Amino acid sequence: MTIEVRDNTDESRYEAALDGVPLGFAYYQLADERVVFTHTEVLPEAEGKGVASTLIRWALDDVRRQGKQIVPLCPFVAAFLKRHPDYADLVA
Numbered sequence: 001m002t003i004e005v006r007d008n009t010d011e012s013r014y015e016a017a018l019d020g021v022p023l024g025f026a027y028y029q030l031a032d033e034r035v036v037f038t039h040t041e042v043l044p045e046a047e048g049k050g051v052a053s054t055l056i057r058w059a060l061d062d063v064r065r066q067g068k069q070i071v072p073l074c075p076f077v078a079a080f081l082k083r084h085p086d087y088a089d090l091v092a
Contacts (some may be wrong), residue, residue, distance in 0.1 A: 003023065003054045003055070004016070007059075012027060013028065014055055016051050016055040018046075024040070025039075025055075026039075026074070027039045033068045034092050036071040038073050038074055042055075052080075057084075064087075
């Protein structure tokens with residue numbers, strides 16, 4: 001299973017999909033050079049399959065490529081950061 005992730009800037013969210021079928025979303029707001037993650041949502045049929053972790057890892061890597069920082073208001077993003085300290089440098 002290869003999960004595809006993209007940044008849908010029109011909707012202010014990162015989207016995870018499998019074969020074009022949406023599986024999850026990570027919503028954000030932009031504040032200057034910061035990306036404020038507000039909510040992560042995975043469809044019930046995709047829960048427990050690593051969708052949210054793949055989605056957040058891709059989103060954080062994208063933020064890093066842009067040279068921005070994050071504000072992890074979303075509880076899932078905050079928990080992900082605790083498990084993956086290699087992303088701690090992104091936290092504003």
